[in-house]
Amino acid sequence: MKLSILIVSVLFITVNIVAGYRIGQSVDYTGWDLYFADEFSGTSLNTSVWRAENLAWPYSGQLEYYSPANCRVTGGNLEMTAKKEIVGGRNYTSCRISTDTKMFNLTYGRFEARMKLPVGKGFWPSFYMFDKRSEKCNATNPSEYWEIDVIENVGFNDNDNIHGSWWYGPATCQDADQKIVTRTSTISNIDSAFHIYSVVWDVDFLMIMVDNIPYLIANKTANIPFPNNVPMYMILDLAIGGAWPGSPDATTIFPSKMIVDYVRIYKKNPNVPVPTPTPQPSRAPLPTYVYGQTVDYTGWKLTFNEDFNGTSINKSIWTVENLAWPYGGELSYYQPANCRVTGGNLVIDTKSQTVGDRAYTSCRITTRNKLNNLNYGRFEARMKLPSGKGLVPLFQLFGIEGYQDCLQPYYEFTVMQNQPATNNIDSHWYMGSDCNAVHGGEGANTVNNVGGYHLYSMVWDYNFVMFMVDNVPYLISNNNPGWTFPNDAPSFMVLQTSVGGRAGAPDATTILPASTYVDWVRIYQRV
Known part of the structure; x- marks a missing residue:
């Protein structure tokens, strides 16, 4: 009526x-x-x-x-x-x-x-x-x-x-x-x-x-x-x-x-109290995880699977960036032409190519605005990484609420980043507010043959974050005093290869073009 x-x-x-x-x-x-x-x-x-x-x-x-x-x-x-x-x-x-x-x-x-x-x-x-x-x-x-x-x-x-x-x-x-x-x-x-x-x-x-x-x-x-x-x-x-x-x-x-x-x-109505947030459902305690010991994933259910088996990027899930990245001192212009789906892989091509004021081009895809309410679970990507100074392949999650403009507390999970001049895999999570992010936890691991396929993953739960390579943990963080954990923080995923920044600029030893291969991205939930 x-x-x-x-x-x-x-x-x-x-x-x-x-x-x-x-x-x-x-x-x-x-x-x-x-x-x-x-x-x-x-x-x-x-x-x-x-x-x-x-x-x-x-x-x-x-x-x-x-x-x-x-x-x-x-x-x-x-x-x-x-x-x-x-x-x-x-x-x-x-x-x-x-x-x-x-x-x-x-x-x-x-x-x-x-x-x-x-x-x-x-x-x-x-x-x-x-x-x-x-x-x-x-x-x-x-x-x-x-x-x-x-x-x-x-x-x-x-x-x-x-x-x-x-x-x-x-x-x-x-x-x-x-x-x-x-x-x-x-x-x-x-x-x-x-x-x-x-x-x-x-x-x-x-x-x-x-x-x-x-x-x-x-x-x-x-x-x-x-x-x-x-x-x-x-x-x-x-x-x-x-x-x-x-x-x-x-x-x-x-x-x-x-x-x-x-x-x-x-x-x-000032006389009606504001509804309180829905309490989190009770969660079964996590198993005891041990550094260096392979994780048993019994009781986890697959809830998202992107296996890149088509011929193009699924635009209902991923947004392909088209911009000169303005953060972190990066040197790359991200453009859709550098993002390919072929042979059952997402291929991220990084090239010596001038676009605008940038001397390099690469690819960055995100689920922002498409799949940005991700919250708790096991997040993993099977990837093969390039080699060369100045190249930084990454698999990340960002909290949508504080992304870029600091309107809310800022959270970031870097499931994997690699500076290919070494075999070190770095993972960390940030927390903070008003654009002043600080480390919540950081760890590194040496991986033999980063040019072969490896499984990079993170388990995120209430007051808990664990990073792994090939299902073996190398960083386990519980809720320590003074830390603010990203609990119940809706997030989105990012895959990219950046150029420059903390890794420095490519040099004469860097072979371009170079490619990052992503075989799959999967999310599991505990049942």
Whole structure:
């Protein structure tokens, strides 16, 4: 049954809503009260809440003329239609509505829209919130800049990726002065099924979700300011063109629609306690593992198996990087052309090849945004490693919550890294916060014939990490006093061969091209 518009007066009370939320885990909304809802159940846009734009949009290189005629309420939905037609000197028309003149003092709460999005090159659908004060930014009146992007999608090779972020200032009316904190998630049926896109915003806290599953959680840190007490208004937008999505092409279908089932705002009831996190199920104690003694894996169940038996990388699991890596003093440009699947192996090719400002190219694939809720188990890769100074093959897991921008405590497992000038295999795990990671444990082992296949693996359990080669442990860490273990930390896997960094640059002895071979990647769980 469709709800009617509901706007009630409430006090904006600060409520601690942070406890119990984790990336990848469905949110319990006990204690949230409906504050506003537009179910689009009438026959026209409610102009007491929304304003439909009527202009050629002058920002971001966009190509559309926003016309109120493209904003239609029908069948219990708002239909925002992108058309190929000439209006006002533009070749396309579309729809953009906002509450900027009607409801522009929104602060804190849960904001959500249930929508189906169009796909196609040049489309840029979004649901976002904007700081009313930022509109006054000009050369003589600089203002802070805040924007919360609940959902953005760009429809080229990115159809299934959704992006949540927020931008912050202080701004001096120049885009270069604004900074962004962002995350990406991948969903299916973005154009054929409705999904709920939402944000929870509170003092020093932001959480962005799809279908009530968080993929960005940020608490206040010394590095990142938050939009506390910033008056915002809501925007629904189907943009066309711009630097990010690019221009439509022959494959873009017109007309196409962004369909909005509802927009709702909830406020946390201060009289209802925050749900406590679901307690971890009781876990059977681990066996006693001994350095140097082969591990008995009786009672483990295979839950993931990537054997690279096809002819190309499985893009539903792996994301192939295409960038100059900006961390660790590396010298490599990671590009898809260096990632091959052949003969039952993933082959990571490292070459002396100039791309951009980098003198070497290599391959890096991750399960980030595809399989990033990995938590506890036995993780293993059977690999054959290259030899040569400056080459560093790696198999790693990263905690998704603190990856790169330090929004949450940072965790990293290096199951295996090798600096091929030696036969030493190095494994470690890091922990930390605010980008200040410290070692939790580190170990090394000498492996004969690293150019042959070996099994590199890690057992991760509550307050326990163990690293092995060929099922023989060489680093065992229990929860020592003063250490913070990565318990219940959703993670993703990485395979790569880096160049440079701590290993130094390749020299005259380094033979390139060189290849890392990955026979399989497997995950097991205790039963």
